[in-house]
Amino acid sequence: MVVLGAAVIVGIVVCALLAEPFLGAITWALSLAILFAPFHGWIETKLKHPSLAAMVSVLTIVLLVAVPAAFLVGRLVEEAASGAASVRTRVADGEIQRLLETHPGIAPIGRWIDQQVDLPAMMASLATWLSNAGATFVKGSVLQAAEVVLTFYMLFYFLRDRTAVARLLRDWMPLESTDTERLFQRVFDTVHATVYGTLAVAAVQGSLGGLMFWILGLPTPLLWGVVMSVLSVVPVLGAFIVWIPAAILLLLDGDWGKALILAVWGGIVVGGIDNVLRPMFVGNQLRLHTIPAFISMIGGLALFGAPGFILGPLAVTVTMLLVEVWAARDKVSKQQE
Numbered sequence: 407m408v409v410l411g412a413a414v415i416v417g418i419v420v421c422a423l424l425a426e427p428f429l430g431a432i433t434w435a436l437s438l439a440i441l442f443a444p445f446h447g448w449i450e451t452k453l454k455h456p457s458l459a460a461m462v463s464v465l466t467i468v469l470l471v472a473v474p475a476a477f478l479v480g481r482l483v484e485e486a487a488s489g490a491a492s493v494r495t496r497v498a499d500g501e502i503q504r505l506l507e508t509h510p511g512i513a514p515i516g517r518w519i520d521q522q523v524d525l526p527a528m529m530a531s532l533a534t535w536l537s538n539a540g541a542t543f544v545k546g547s548v549l550q551a552a553e554v555v556l557t558f559y560m561l562f563y564f565l566r567d568r569t570a571v572a573r574l575l576r577d578w579m580p581l582e583s584t585d586t587e588r589l590f591q592r593v594f595d596t597v598h599a600t601v602y603g604t605l606a607v608a609a610v611q612g613s614l615g616g617l618m619f620w621i622l623g624l625p626t627p628l629l630w631g632v633v634m635s636v637l638s639v640v641p642v643l644g645a646f647i648v649w650i651p652a653a654i655l656l657l658l659d660g661d662w663g664k665a666l667i668l669a670v671w672g673g674i675v676v677g678g679i680d681n682v683l684r685p686m687f688v689g690n691q692l693r694l695h696t697i698p699a700f701i702s703m704i705g706g707l708a709l710f711g712a713p714g715f716i717l718g719p720l721a722v723t724v725t726m727l728l729v730e731v732w733a734a735r736d737k738v739s740k741q742q743e
Contacts, residue, residue: 428556429717430557430712433713434557435556435558435564436564436597439561439564439568440594440597440598441597441598441601442463445463446459459565460563461562464558467561592723592724592727596716599687599719600716604639604715606683606687607638609635610679612631614675615634615645615649615676616628616630618649618671618672618676619631619652622668638680644677645672646676646677649672650672653665656668681700684699684700699719702722705718706718706719
């Protein structure tokens with residue numbers, strides 16, 4: 407038994423190493439399969455052939471998710487890089503100095519800011535980072551094409567063979583049937599809570615940002631609110647890509663008050679609401695305290711990259727369930743002694 411147990415552990419480790427390069431594709435495919443399971447079930451009632459139903463579902467998901475996401479993120483990063491480059495040029499041309507000369511009353515504040523912050527260098531760095539991000543996205547869209555194709559390839563089989571896969575997992579799980587069902591339900595709840603909670607937070611951030619754009623009289627507040635919502639969903643990016651250049655442009659145009667209001671609102675309210683609402687929305691659904699919910703999401707992104715957006719909360723909730731099962735079994739065994 408010892409040799410067999412050691413062989414099983416070694417086999418699991420080897421299989422994990424083999425699957426590691428495909429972690430992102432597996433995570434996204436599984437998440438999409440869970441999210442679109444009701445839709446696919448409806449498709450299956452209309453199309454009796456399992457493979458045809460899965461193909462229709464996958465093509466629909468590609469049109470609804472992958473195509474718009476790739477287009478929007480690429481265009482938004484390019485537009486943000488262009489806006490940052492424009493701000494950098496205006497700063498380098500000395501518009502801030504001319505602005506201070508025309509407003510002597512605020513010159514001390516301007517000199518203090520100039521001493522504390524190297525604004526031209528900061529804008530140059532921001533423009534360079536955004537330009538590199540756009541170039542990386544374009545290159546990555548080619549280099550990661552295989553992963554995207556693999557995601558939807560796996561999604562096809564996750565949808566078509568989901569009953570067989572669930573049956574196989576039930577047979578392999580070293581848990582009672584009731585505990586296995588609880589585990590499956592916890593996985594489903596985690597994926598739903600993480601995705602829909604993130605979308606809800608992004609909607610709030612975009613609404614708050616667009617509201618301030620409207621109050622300050624900035625152009626197309628509805629459009630920029632939608633843009634900030636989309637950017638808030640993307641890991642690493644965020645609504646700051648919109649409101650920081652807008653605040654600097656207001657500053658260069660001499661609207662110090664509006665620039666300050668937008669900077670404070672964006673930095674404290676729009677930026678801070680993410681750290682407040684996301685753990686609350688996700689944590690409540692997962693029956694987690696705000697702190698472990700926050701750590702699971704941020705730590706997941708740090709450990710796994712983009713797939714950690716799902717894997718972090720999933721690891722915490724599944725582990726907590728396993729601890730609950732272990733504690734219950736330990737209690738029963740002690741009572742029987």
